[in-house]
Amino acid sequence: MSFGISLSGLDAASSNLDVIGNNIANSGTTGFKGSRADFSDVYAAGSLNLSANLVGEGVNVQQIQQQFTQGNISQTGNSLDLALNGNGFFVVKDGTGLSYTRNGTFSLDRNGFLVNGSGQQVQAYPALVGGGFNQGALGSLQLTPTQNAPLATSTGAVGVNLPANTTVAGPPANPGATFSPTDPTTYTSTTSTSVYDSLGNQHTGSFYFVPQTAAVTPATIPPTYKQVANTWDVYMTVDGVATSGSPTTLTFDSSGALTQVNGSAASTVATFGVAAGGLNNAAAALSMNFDFKNTTQFGSPFGVNSLTQNGYSSGQVSGINVDKSGIVSATYTNGQSIEVGQLALSNFPNPAGLAPTGNSAWKQTYASGAPISGTAGSSNLGAIQSGALEASNVDLTKELVNMIVAQRAFQANSEMIKTNDQVTQTILGIQG
Numbered sequence: 001m002s003f004g005i006s007l008s009g010l011d012a013a014s015s016n017l018d019v020i021g022n023n024i025a026n027s028g029t030t031g032f033k034g035s036r037a038d039f040s041d042v043y044a045a046g047s048l049n050l051s052a053n054l055v056g057e058g059v060n061v062q063q064i065q066q067q068f069t070q071g072n073i074s075q076t077g078n079s080l081d082l083a084l085n086g087n088g089f090f091v092v093k094d095g096t097g098l099s100y101t102r103n104g105t106f107s108l109d110r111n112g113f114l115v116n117g118s119g120q121q122v123q124a125y126p127a128l129v130g131g132g133f134n135q136g137a138l139g140s141l142q143l144t145p146t147q148n149a150p151l152a153t154s155t156g157a158v159g160v161n162l163p164a165n166t167t168v169a170g171p172p173a174n175p176g177a178t179f180s181p182t183d184p185t186t187y188t189s190t191t192s193t194s195v196y197d198s199l200g201n202q203h204t205g206s207f208y209f210v211p212q213t214a215a216v217t218p219a220t221i222p223p224t225y226k227q228v229a230n231t232w233d234v235y236m237t238v239d240g241v242a243t244s245g246s247p248t249t250l251t252f253d254s255s256g257a258l259t260q261v262n263g264s265a266a267s268t269v270a271t272f273g274v275a276a277g278g279l280n281n282a283a284a285a286l287s288m289n290f291d292f293k294n295t296t297q298f299g300s301p302f303g304v305n306s307l308t309q310n311g312y313s314s315g316q317v318s319g320i321n322v323d324k325s326g327i328v329s330a331t332y333t334n335g336q337s338i339e340v341g342q343l344a345l346s347n348f349p350n351p352a353g354l355a356p357t358g359n360s361a362w363k364q365t366y367a368s369g370a371p372i373s374g375t376a377g378s379s380n381l382g383a384i385q386s387g388a389l390e391a392s393n394v395d396l397t398k399e400l401v402n403m404i405v406a407q408r409a410f411q412a413n414s415e416m417i418k419t420n421d422q423v424t425q426t427i428l429g430i431q432g
Contacts, residue, residue, distance in 0.1 A: 002420040008058030009413035012039055015061045016406040023394045024403075031071070031103030031360040032392040034399075038062045068351045071102075071393040073385060079320055080106045080114070083390040086382020088345040091373070092120035092361065093140060100346055100371070102390055103360035108320075114141045114328075118359045124328065124341035125375070133327075133342040135375070141328060141341045145317060148332040150200025152286060153311030158207060159294030160191065161303045162232055164256060166211050175213045175225040179247070181206065181237050189302040195238060196311030197283035205288075205309070208235040209302070212249065230254070230297060236272045238286070239279065243272040252297040261292060268293035312336060322386040326376040345381045346371035 016037040026032040040062040073083045082104030084090070089100035092115075099120060106122055109115050114122040121140035125133040166188055174185035181187075187208040195205040212231040216224045233247035248270035251260035261270050274286040294306060315334030322328050326343030348354060353367030364371060376384045 002423075003417060005056070005058040006413045006416040006420060008042065008060065009416070010410060012037075012059045012061055013406050013410035013413060015064075017403065017410065019064060020399050020403050020406060023399050024396065027392050027394040027396050027399075029103075029360060029392050030105055030389050031101060032394065033069075033071075033102070034067050034392070034394040036065050036067060038065055066352045066354070066356070067393065069393045071390045073388050073390055075388050077387050079322065079386050080108070081387055081389050082106060082322060082343075083385045083388040084345070084376075084382045085385055085390075088347045088376075088381040089351075089362070091123040091138070091344045091346050091371075092116055092118075093123055094118070094120045097363075098123070099357060099361040099363055100354065101359075101361040104389055108143065112143045112145060114143070116359075118361070120361075123344045124326075125344055126341050127339045133339075133375075138344055138373070141343070143317065143320065143328075143330055143340055148315040148317075148334060148336050148338065150196060150198070150314045150334075151311050152198040152284065153195040153205075153288050153309045156193070156195075156288060156290045156309035157294065157306060158290050158292050159304070159306035160189075160207075160209070160296075161300055161305065162189070162209055162211075162250075162252075162295065162297045163302050164230075164297045164299045167227060172210060176215065179208065179210060179233075179235055181208060181235070181240060181242075186210065187235070191304050191307060193307045193309055194311075195286070195288065195309055196313055197279055197281070197286060199281065199283045200313035201279070201281060201283065202313060203239045203279060206237050206240075208237075209233075210235065210247070232297070234270070234292075236290075238274050241274065241278055243274055243288075245270060245272040248272075248292075250292060250295060256297045258292060258295050258297075322384060324376060324383045324385065326384045342375055343384065344373055345376055345384075346373045347379070347381055348372065 019035050019037045023034040039059050042057045042060050044057050073085060084102055089102060090104060092099050092101055101116065103116065105117055106114050123138050124141035125135045126137055126139055128134055172186050172188055177186050179186045187210045189209045190206055192204050192206040195203050197203065210233045212228040212233050213225040214228050216226055230252040232250045234250060235246040236243045249262050250258060253259045258268060259265055261268055269289050269291045272288050272290065276285040312334045315332030315336060317330050318333045319331045320328065321331060327339055328341050328343065329337045329339050331337045348371055349369035350367060353365055354362035355365045357363050372379060374381050376382065
């Protein structure tokens with residue numbers, strides 16, 4: 001029996017060395033999780049042979065337990081490299097079904113699918129048209145190389161300060177004259193922004209500000225003019241073409257705040273338009289609502305505080321961003337960003353029960369329990385870090401110490417077999 005006990009010790013030590021060797025070999029494998037050999041003693045205790053003085057029959061490898069501790073996270077600078085900081089696994093899929101991995105080395109294949117190094121497609125929740133994500137429809141994340149369609153300018157905001165100390169003695173130097181964008185004597189100040197038509201063509205939208213004046217009565221020849229208190233006319237042109245809605249009249253109170261637009265206090269929005277064909281192309285008519293609520297009339301010089309509009313041209317995909325909650329956004333050359341999906345994560349009641357399948361991936365088993373799926377930062381799931389990877393959680397120093405211990409155990413059991421052999425030889429000599 002002594003030989004059997006020592007042989008079990010050799011087998012256990014050999015298995016332990018295999019586990020340690022595998023850990024050391026994968027110390028540089030992204031997303032790898034080390035394992036530990038757990039042992040149990042063996043006794044031949046039957047129902048008719050119960051005793052406190054039983055001699056054991058050796059050792060047995062009870063289980064190879066996986067250690068799902070966090071690995072170190074290192075920066076890579078590649079936006080499609082993803083690291084999980086906390087619990088959970090990325091979900092990937094191939095012909096064999098779903099797998100789970102901590103290796104976030106992802107890239108796009110020729111069809112635009114986000115895949116890992118084994119070609120498995122990363123699973124995500126698709127974006128909804130009205131915003132948000134459909135967490136009831138898990139699917140492969142795909143980015144199509146189609147252009148981002150243009151958007152014609154329809155809304156905007158103008159926030160300027162019109163100088164309250166402007167008089168007809170100063171600019172405009174030609175009060176009462178007909179406004180002309182090419183004649184700076186007919187307006188006080190101007191500013192411009194880009195606007196876009198329905199085809200995505202860029203145009204220059206210019207605003208011209210003129211203090212409203214009125215002829216002094218009785219009229220003189222030539223007539224003299226005085227400024228209408230706190231009242232300005234705003235003209236708009238697109239590529240030099242006058243728009244409908246020009247002029248728009250702005251009225252301010254004695255504190256310099258805007259009170260009326262075109263004689264109405266109900267809204268601070270003015271509409272400017274260009275008819276179809278007015279821009280010398282096949283674009284549809286433009287109707288642009290600009291909000292002047294942040295326009296003031298103070299004693300300081302003319303200044304532009306804000307000038308925005310919502311239009312943009314068409315664009316091609318220029319990059320992909322992933323935030324800490326796993327939302328994947330495609331950025332375009334026109335400055336737009338569109339959410340295409342949110343990465344799905346899964347965790348298990350017993351991650352140590354997952355079956356390793358290689359390539360830093362695991363399959364669900366009965367021992368692991370059913371997956372608990374969700375998104376990063378929810379349901380006890382970790383956060384996603386873009387441009388980074390999780391390293392192996394193997395501690396080389398600890399493994400080298402464990403290797404020495406396992407080696408000594410193997411040597412000791414070998415010596416035990418030698419000793420048992422010597423004892424056997426002695427007994428055989430006595431019998432001889």
